Amino acid sequence: MQTTHTGISTLSDNPPAPDLFPDAVAAACLQQFQLAAPLVHCLTNEVVQSFTANVLLALGAFPAMVVEAEEAAQFSAMANSLLINIGTLHHSRAESMLAAITAANHAGTPWVLDPVAVGGLTYRTDFAHHLLALKPAAIRGNASEIMALSGMATMGRGVDSLDSSLAALPAARQLAQQVGAVVAVTGEVDYLTDGQRDFAVRGGHPLMTRVVGTGCALSAVVAAFCALEGDRLHHVATACRIMSHVGGQVALHVGGPGSFIPAFLDGLYQLTATDLAQTEAKMRQSPDATH
Amino acid sequence: MQTTHTGISTLSDNPPAPDLFPDAVAAACLQQFQLAAPLVHCLTNEVVQSFTANVLLALGAFPAMVVEAEEAAQFSAMANSLLINIGTLHHSRAESMLAAITAANHAGTPWVLDPVAVGGLTYRTDFAHHLLALKPAAIRGNASEIMALSGMATMGRGVDSLDSSLAALPAARQLAQQVGAVVAVTGEVDYLTDGQRDFAVRGGHPLMTRVVGTGCALSAVVAAFCALEGDRLHHVATACRIMSHVGGQVALHVGGPGSFIPAFLDGLYQLTATDLAQTEAKMRQSPDATH
Amino acid sequence: MQTTHTGISTLSDNPPAPDLFPDAVAAACLQQFQLAAPLVHCLTNEVVQSFTANVLLALGAFPAMVVEAEEAAQFSAMANSLLINIGTLHHSRAESMLAAITAANHAGTPWVLDPVAVGGLTYRTDFAHHLLALKPAAIRGNASEIMALSGMATMGRGVDSLDSSLAALPAARQLAQQVGAVVAVTGEVDYLTDGQRDFAVRGGHPLMTRVVGTGCALSAVVAAFCALEGDRLHHVATACRIMSHVGGQVALHVGGPGSFIPAFLDGLYQLTATDLAQTEAKMRQSPDATH
Numbered sequence: 001m002q003t004t005h006t007g008i009s010t011l012s013d014n015p016p017a018p019d020l021f022p023d024a025v026a027a028a029c030l031q032q033f034q035l036a037a038p039l040v041h042c043l044t045n046e047v048v049q050s051f052t053a054n055v056l057l058a059l060g061a062f063p064a065m066v067v068e069a070e071e072a073a074q075f076s077a078m079a080n081s082l083l084i085n086i087g088t089l090h091h092s093r094a095e096s097m098l099a100a101i102t103a104a105n106h107a108g109t110p111w112v113l114d115p116v117a118v119g120g121l122t123y124r125t126d127f128a129h130h131l132l133a134l135k136p137a138a139i140r141g142n143a144s145e146i147m148a149l150s151g152m153a154t155m156g157r158g159v160d161s162l163d164s165s166l167a168a169l170p171a172a173r174q175l176a177q178q179v180g181a182v183v184a185v186t187g188e189v190d191y192l193t194d195g196q197r198d199f200a201v202r203g204g205h206p207l208m209t210r211v212v213g214t215g216c217a218l219s220a221v222v223a224a225f226c227a228l229e230g231d232r233l234h235h236v237a238t239a240c241r242i243m244s245h246v247g248g249q250v251a252l253h254v255g256g257p258g259s260f261i262p263a264f265l266d267g268l269y270q271l272t273a274t275d276l277a278q279t280e281a282k283m284r285q286s287p288d289a290t291h
Numbered sequence: 292m293q294t295t296h297t298g299i300s301t302l303s304d305n306p307p308a309p310d311l312f313p314d315a316v317a318a319a320c321l322q323q324f325q326l327a328a329p330l331v332h333c334l335t336n337e338v339v340q341s342f343t344a345n346v347l348l349a350l351g352a353f354p355a356m357v358v359e360a361e362e363a364a365q366f367s368a369m370a371n372s373l374l375i376n377i378g379t380l381h382h383s384r385a386e387s388m389l390a391a392i393t394a395a396n397h398a399g400t401p402w403v404l405d406p407v408a409v410g411g412l413t414y415r416t417d418f419a420h421h422l423l424a425l426k427p428a429a430i431r432g433n434a435s436e437i438m439a440l441s442g443m444a445t446m447g448r449g450v451d452s453l454d455s456s457l458a459a460l461p462a463a464r465q466l467a468q469q470v471g472a473v474v475a476v477t478g479e480v481d482y483l484t485d486g487q488r489d490f491a492v493r494g495g496h497p498l499m500t501r502v503v504g505t506g507c508a509l510s511a512v513v514a515a516f517c518a519l520e521g522d523r524l525h526h527v528a529t530a531c532r533i534m535s536h537v538g539g540q541v542a543l544h545v546g547g548p549g550s551f552i553p554a555f556l557d558g559l560y561q562l563t564a565t566d567l568a569q570t571e572a573k574m575r576q577s578p579d580a581t582h
Numbered sequence: 583m584q585t586t587h588t589g590i591s592t593l594s595d596n597p598p599a600p601d602l603f604p605d606a607v608a609a610a611c612l613q614q615f616q617l618a619a620p621l622v623h624c625l626t627n628e629v630v631q632s633f634t635a636n637v638l639l640a641l642g643a644f645p646a647m648v649v650e651a652e653e654a655a656q657f658s659a660m661a662n663s664l665l666i667n668i669g670t671l672h673h674s675r676a677e678s679m680l681a682a683i684t685a686a687n688h689a690g691t692p693w694v695l696d697p698v699a700v701g702g703l704t705y706r707t708d709f710a711h712h713l714l715a716l717k718p719a720a721i722r723g724n725a726s727e728i729m730a731l732s733g734m735a736t737m738g739r740g741v742d743s744l745d746s747s748l749a750a751l752p753a754a755r756q757l758a759q760q761v762g763a764v765v766a767v768t769g770e771v772d773y774l775t776d777g778q779r780d781f782a783v784r785g786g787h788p789l790m791t792r793v794v795g796t797g798c799a800l801s802a803v804v805a806a807f808c809a810l811e812g813d814r815l816h817h818v819a820t821a822c823r824i825m826s827h828v829g830g831q832v833a834l835h836v837g838g839p840g841s842f843i844p845a846f847l848d849g850l851y852q853l854t855a856t857d858l859a860q861t862e863a864k865m866r867q868s869p870d871a872t873h
Contacts, residue, residue, distance in 0.1 A: 047631040047647050049338040053503035058548050063503070064408070065338050068381040071412045078411070090650040090674065092381065117646070120660070121653045210851065212635035212645070257640050258847025265549025269501065340629040344794035349839050354794070355699070356629050359672040362703045369702070383672065556840025560792060 017166060018191065018198035021237040023245075027273040029225070029238035034060050034273075038080035038227035041066060041104075042220055043097050045087025045116065048213030051261070052083075055217040058268035059242075061224040072096040073103035080227035082109055083220050084131065086124045087116035094127055101134050110137035110226040113181075114219035119148025132179050137226045138236050139175065140184040140219040143168035150175040165191055169198065182236045184222060186215065190240045194233045201237055203244025205251030207260055218243045245279060246271055308457060309482065309489035312528040314536075318564040320516070320529035325351050325564075329371035329518035332357060332395075333511055334388050336378025336407065339504030342552070343374075346508040349559035350533075352515045363387040364394035371518035373400055374511050375422065377415045378407035385418055392425050401428035401517040404472075405510035410439025428517045429473040429527050430466065431510040434459035437476040441466040456482055460489065473527045475513060477506065481531045485524045492528055494535025496542030498551055509534045536570060537562055599748060600773065600780035603819040605827075609855040611807070611820035616642050616855075620662035620809035623648060623686075624802055625679050627669025627698065630795030633843070634665075637799040640850035641824075643806045654678040655685035662809035664691055665802050666713065668706045669698035676709055683716050692719035692808040695763075696801035701730025714761050719808045720818050721757065722766040722801040725750035732757040747773055751780065764818045766804060768797065772822045776815045783819055785826025787833030789842055800825045827861060828853055 039062045044052055049065055056063040066075040076082050082104045084097050104111045113136040115128045128149060141149065143165045150171035165187030172183040176195035185191050190201040208214045221243060225235040246267040254260045330353045335343055340356060347354040357366040367373050373395045375388050395402045404427040406419045419440060432440065434456045441462035456478030463474040467486035476482050481492040499505045512534060516526040537558040545551045621644045626634055631647055638645040648657040658664050664686045666679050686693045695718040697710040710731060723731065725747045732753035747769030754765040758777035767773050772783040790796045803825060807817040828849040836842045 045647070046337060046628060046649070047635055050341060050503055050632060053338055054548065054552075057501045057503060065336070065379055066408070066412065067337070067379045068414050071380075071414045074412055088647055088649045089653075090678075092383075092674075096381075117648070121648065121656055123650050123653045210639045212632055212639060254848075256848030256851035257636065258844035258849075258851070260844075261636075261847075262549035262553060262844060265552075266545075266547030267549075269547035269549070337628060341632060341794055344629055345839065345843075348792045348794060356627070356670055357699070357703065358628070358670045359705050362671075362705045365703055383674075387672075553840035553844060556843075557836075557838030558840075560838035560840070 017189070018169075018200050021192065021199035021201050021234075021241055023241065023276050023279050025234055026238040026241040027277040029228070029230075029235055030242060030271070030276060031273040032228055032230070033225060033238070036080070036228055037061060038224050039064065039078070040081050040083060040220060040224045040227065041072070041075050041079035041100065042083045042085075042223070043067065043072065043093070043100055044083055044085035044114075044216060044220065047087065048085075048216040051213040052217050052220045054265055055268060056220055056224055058265045059221065059224070059271075063220070067093065067096055069096040069099040072100040076100040076104040076109055076111075077107035079104075079109055081137075081223045082111035083114065083223035084111060084136075085114040085116060085216055085219055086118070086128060087114070087216065089124045089127060101131070105134060110223075112136055112138045112140065112219060112223035112226055114216060115139065115141050115145045115149050116216070118145045136179065136181050137232065138182040138184065138222050139179070140186065140215075140222045140236075142215065143185055143187055146175060146183060146185040147171045150178075165189055169193065173198070182232050184236055184240055186218065186240065190244065192233060192237045192240065197233055199233070199237045201240040201244055203241070203248040205248050207251040207254070207257055208247045210257035211260055211264075214243070214247070242268070242271060242276070245276060308480070309460075309491050312483065312490035312492050312525075312532055314532065314567050314570050316525055317529040317532040318568040320519070320521075320526055321533060321562070321567060322564040323519055323521070324516060324529070327371070327519055328352060329515050330355065330369070331511060331515045331518065332363070332367050332370035332373045332391065333376075333514070334358065334363065334384070334391055335374055335376035335405075335507060335511065338378065339376075339507040342504040343508045343511045345556055346559060347511055347515055349556045350512065350515070350562075354511070358384065358387055360387040360390040363391040367391040367395040367400055367402075368398035370395075370400055372428075372514045373402035374405065374514035375402060375427075376405040376407060376507055376510055377409075377419060378405070378507065380415045380418060392422070396425060401514075403427055403429045403431065403510060403514035403517055405507060406430065406432050406436045406440050407507070409436045423470050427470065427472050428523065429475065429513050430470070431475040431477065431506075431513045431527075433506065434476055434478055437466060437474060438462045441469075456480055460484065464489070473523050475527055475531055477509065477531065481535065483524060483528045483531065488524055490524070490528045492531040492535055494532070494539040496539050498542040498545070498548055499538045501548035502551055505534075505538070533559070533562060533567070536567060599771070600751075600782050603774065603781035603783050603816075603823055605823065605858050605861050607816055608820040608823040609859040611810070611812075611817055612824060612853070612858060613855040614810055614812070615807060615820070618662070618810055619643060620806050621646065621660070622663050622665060622802060622806045622809070623654070623657050623661035623682065624665045624667075624805070625649065625654065625675070625682055626665055626667035626696070626798060626802065629669065630667075630798040633795040634799050634802045636847055637850060638802055638806055640847045641803065641806070641853075645802070649675065649678055651678040651681040654682040658682040658686040658691055658693075659689035661686075661691055663719075663805045664693035665696065665805035666693060666718075667696040667698060667798055667801055668700070668710060669696070669798065671706045671709060683713065687716060692805075694718055694720045694722065694801060694805035694808055696798060697721065697723050697727045697731050698798070700727045718761065718763050719814060720764040720766065720804050721761070722768065722797075722804045722818075724797065725767055725769055728757060728765060728767040729753045732760075747771055751775065755780070764814050766818055766822055768800065768822065772826065774815060774819045774822065779815055781815070781819045783822040783826055785823070785830040787830050789833040789836070789839055790829045792839035793842055796825070796829070824850070824853060824858070827858060
């Protein structure tokens with residue numbers, strides 16, 4: 001799902017693309033998610049908190065933002081999963097994040113890292129590298145961020161991704177193996193890997209790059225899906241798939257990024273497992289569809 | 292008004308429900324409010340600041356968020372009322388809140404407490420109990436929060452209310468008497484008490500629980516109405532009534548929580564005293580309406 | 583553009599109004615802007631960060647909010663311009679702002695000041711006066727703020743403008759000369775000055791005063807336009823013109839401030855240089871248009 005940049009990828013020198021994640025599996029995971037209705041502790045950036053909360057609520061999850069260090073630790077132990085997004089990191093919030101992660105790890109609460117703009121900025125890059133040792137269950141970033149986090153070179157300027165997501169798949173695999181996490185590298189196409197198995201997720205729309213927080217909200221949805229029991233790679237792929245599916249559908253019927261926002265939240269709210277399953281059936285019937 | 296949870300209440304063992312707050316009185320209070328156009332100092336949580344400001348602006352009030360301790364104190368003395376919402380409490384903001392409350396009390400500016408998630412989390416629970424001694428004019432919370440604040444047991448998990456609002460009415464009455472405040476316990480039905488007199492407010496819609504900040508914005512509207520001269524119980528009940536009325540109406544005509552937000556703000560902006568008064572007249576004509 | 587107050591201005595004792603900024607020039611500047619797609623570092627207030635980012639994204643600019651002092655300095659050197667908005671100023675953010683401005687000045691990155699509520703509140707007023715010595719490229723405020731910043735008297739109560747924007751034009755000119763900045767004093771009509779030349783910008787709508795952050799977002803757009811090479815007075819006037827133009831058009835077709843927000847973002851996204859140029863042509867054909 002494109003969340004920050006609409007450039008055309010050069011696919012030369014890229015590895016072969018993995019298989020599409022099956023919508024039938026996504027549909028089953030969504031059903032599991034809607035029954036679970038997880039409570040997600042979000043330590044995220046200042047800019048996107050409201051949109052993030054509304055995305056989770058639309059999907060039937062329960063978001064909560066508890067920011068003081070002692071309470072953040074208490075709450076991480078109660079929550080079903082924890083999101084760490086370092087977009088507007090500062091010292092006091094970094095302390096709360098560390099307290100929350102420590103408590104989450106102690107309680108067995110899975111946590112997810114969104115390494116916003118890692119690579120270009122020193123403080124957060126050091127912090128994100130330190131967090132890798134604390135064993136995130138999943139990492140969601142764009143190509144620049146995933147390459148920077150894995151130690152590979154990047155040419156991004158910090159907040160947008162100039163690298164193709166497919167070009168970052170080897171870095172994602174390496175990071176997944178090193179950390180023991182599912183890694184999602186998102187862009188025009190999203191790629192998911194647990195270091196052994198890979199999936200591709202299509203969908204989305206360039207308009208999503210004109211709405212602040214679509215990537216950050218996706219990471220929150222990844223965190224919410226990490227609360228589920230079962231195959232984490234499937235769950236993270238489902239998070240990517242539902243955001244791409246709804247975003248791609250909604251973008252076709254709105255006049256711009258402003259009306260995209262309410263329509264997207266409505267779409268997430270209305271989404272059923274049957275919708276997802278039928279999408280795939282429709283695509284099979286019309287093999288020419290460029291999707 | 293349901294703001295966080297859509298569960299069906301078990302009404303057994305609950306006290307008898309108080310009378311509905313009359314829409315004719317709400318209409319008169321709304322008229323007074325629109326003439327007063329109060330300036331409301333909002334020290335509220337990070338997640339809902341924008342929505343809170345837009346709700347107040349839609350109603351014709353003037354919101355302002357001034358957060359540095361010295362300035363927060365200066366501004367509380369100039370404002371017509373002050374909101375304290377502890378949703379994302381941390382040490383530095385807690386200092387600003389104390390400075391603002393002290394200045395407000397000195398200047399005779401009424402202030403309102405929204406004790407978000409009190410009960411489950413230590414730091415804010417201690418802080419909120421400390422604030423009770425500083426004499427809020429009103430307190431607005433869900434059943435779990437009001438029961439926790441009054442010292443009664445709760446079974447909530449911090450951010451949603453698993454208790455029926457009617458079950459919390461005795462706790463609300465006790466809290467109102469102890470603090471000398473109007474207490475609003477909100478849920479599927481809202482209950483208001485000044486410790487002697489009670490009212491019920493119906494309306495709202497489960498969809499409001501899928502939009503972040505509906506409860507927090509209600510507390511800001513309660514604060515705005517506390518700026519008015521006259522019967523504070525009536526004013527706080529009116530704040531609840533207009534949010535429930537507009538929310539309930541709007542929810543019937545939208546496709547989900549995304550389109551609810553702009554429609555709700557439009558509805559608050561368009562609301563007139565006549566609309567409120569006519570609602571009651573209509574309900575009298577059709578006694579079967581379940582509303 | 584009215585961003586906070588809908589009062590009727592008393593125009594007596596005001597200086598003669600300057601010429602309208604030509605839409606043909608605005609159209610050319612918009613074209614330059616869309617090609618440049620500037621990266622704008624926004625250190626702005628807590629309430630409006632999401633709306634500010636969405637306004638910039640809708641226009642094709644790239645917003646980023648980097649708040650820790652060391653990183654804010656690093657990022658200001660990479661960005662094409664920097665916005666400093668002191669609406670929710672506190673000590674830690676003030677340090678980051680100073681670090682960012684120092685780095686911006688060192689790197690030749692232009693920066694813009696939005697002196698929110700200067701005059702009524704001590705801490706920010708002292709801070710804003712200190713910032714003037716650090717040479718902002720432009721300053722955008724309402725009449726009260728510009729008069730307070732220039733040392734002239736004001737009768738505002740801090741967050742709204744009770745002074746006519748035309749009455750503040752002499753103060754704006756003086757401030758522009760003293761600081762070496764373009765100054766925009768915005769209200770029912772916007773006035774722009776570089777201390778020598780003045781322009782007026784019409785448009786906007788009172789509904790914009792019922793949406794939080796329209797003024798703050800305008801300042802961000804001013805910052806984005808300050809990234810361009812060429813005549814800065816023209817660029818700042820264009821920023822004001824496109825916000826007034828789109829806001830004024832959109833306000834005629836919405837039901838209130840809620841639906842204004844998505845429609846405004848869509849309007850900014852759809853805006854072309856041709857639209858702006860044609861507006862002027864239409865106005866010439868119908869000289870009776872009150873606009």
